[in-house]
Amino acid sequence: MHDLTPTTPGPHRDFAAPDIDLPAGACDSHVHIFGPHRQFPYAAGRPFTPEDAPLELLQDMHDTMGFARAVLVQTAAHGQDHAAVLDALTRYPDRYRGVALLGDDADARQVETLDAAGFCGVRVHFAPHLGAPPSPDALARLCDLISPHGWHLEVHTMGSGILDFADYYPELPLRIVLDHMGRFPMPVDRSPAEHRTILDLLNEDDVWIKLSGADRVSEELPSMSDGLALARSFFEHRPDRCVWGSDFPHPNTHGFMPVDSDLVNGIAIIAPTELERQLLLVDNPTTCFNFRVDSATTSTDQNSRRN
Numbered sequence: 001m002h003d004l005t006p007t008t009p010g011p012h013r014d015f016a017a018p019d020i021d022l023p024a025g026a027c028d029s030h031v032h033i034f035g036p037h038r039q040f041p042y043a044a045g046r047p048f049t050p051e052d053a054p055l056e057l058l059q060d061m062h063d064t065m066g067f068a069r070a071v072l073v074q075t076a077a078h079g080q081d082h083a084a085v086l087d088a089l090t091r092y093p094d095r096y097r098g099v100a101l102l103g104d105d106a107d108a109r110q111v112e113t114l115d116a117a118g119f120c121g122v123r124v125h126f127a128p129h130l131g132a133p134p135s136p137d138a139l140a141r142l143c144d145l146i147s148p149h150g151w152h153l154e155v156h157t158m159g160s161g162i163l164d165f166a167d168y169y170p171e172l173p174l175r176i177v178l179d180h181m182g183r184f185p186m187p188v189d190r191s192p193a194e195h196r197t198i199l200d201l202l203n204e205d206d207v208w209i210k211l212s213g214a215d216r217v218s219e220e221l222p223s224m225s226d227g228l229a230l231a232r233s234f235f236e237h238r239p240d241r242c243v244w245g246s247d248f249p250h251p252n253t254h255g256f257m258p259v260d261s262d263l264v265n266g267i268a269i270i271a272p273t274e275l276e277r278q279l280l281l282v283d284n285p286t287t288c289f290n291f292r293v294d295s296a297t298t299s300t301d302q303n304s305r306r307n
Helices: 055-065 083-091 108-117 136-149 161-171 192-202 225-237 260-265 274-288 299-306
Strands: 027-031 069-073 096-100 119-126 152-157 176-178 207-210
Touching: 027 055, 027 274, 055 083, 055 260, 069 083, 083 096, 083 108, 096 108, 108 119, 108 136, 119 136, 119 161, 136 152, 136 161, 152 161, 161 192, 176 192, 192 207, 192 225
Parallel strands: 027 069, 069 096, 096 119, 119 152, 152 176, 176 207
Antiparallel strands: none
């Protein structure tokens, strides 16, 4: 049996309700499921070993915070075995969407199967601790596999990785979703090229950004004030292209472990008004991740009921 000693700490598990009320149908657009490993084993060649954080723990957190929906992002700890996410999608098809990790041997039949189950995107890494970035040929092949299904390409970068990805972008004719605000070194004046590149990408027709990972990018802890200010700057720049995610259960977090209610309270800084929170948490993720419109209460629906 492979060593299951965790190499990354687990989340806080004593959930408390946040100070703000979330809109009906609110979506947490970036979360992971880990195990339980006896039912859903971790991959033999995984880059890290987490504590078990199964679907039931995620649902406990979401029910406490006020989230109705979520995007389940396949984790490198499970590799290309999507059984845990598939189980969640099978049991709760209207509540969840999935983002896959595909290997070099992925084929059209596998993508068709995942699409039918509720997957809507595939994630690639420009992050050294998760392996080498994909080659241009590998990215082109992924795009050919997923484009017929309307999937997005989810791009996880660190450091100057967003600059590397920007060189690939013109050849990628599909929706792009940027993870964790680009994870470039803070403060912003240390990384002006990275910040400007993200703003420029958001000016394109179908580039989106997850305002997740404020805890990961912040230098000002525990307040996360600089990370939240960065998220607000992106939201002000393209409010129609931003979604929010908790990144629960915060894998590969060493040192500061965020309290989930604090992250949710930070939404009030990113999107101070009810209309902004409706856009960030309901309307935008419904569009970006192809949720069924009737699985959430959208501002359009609310307006129609008022008229």
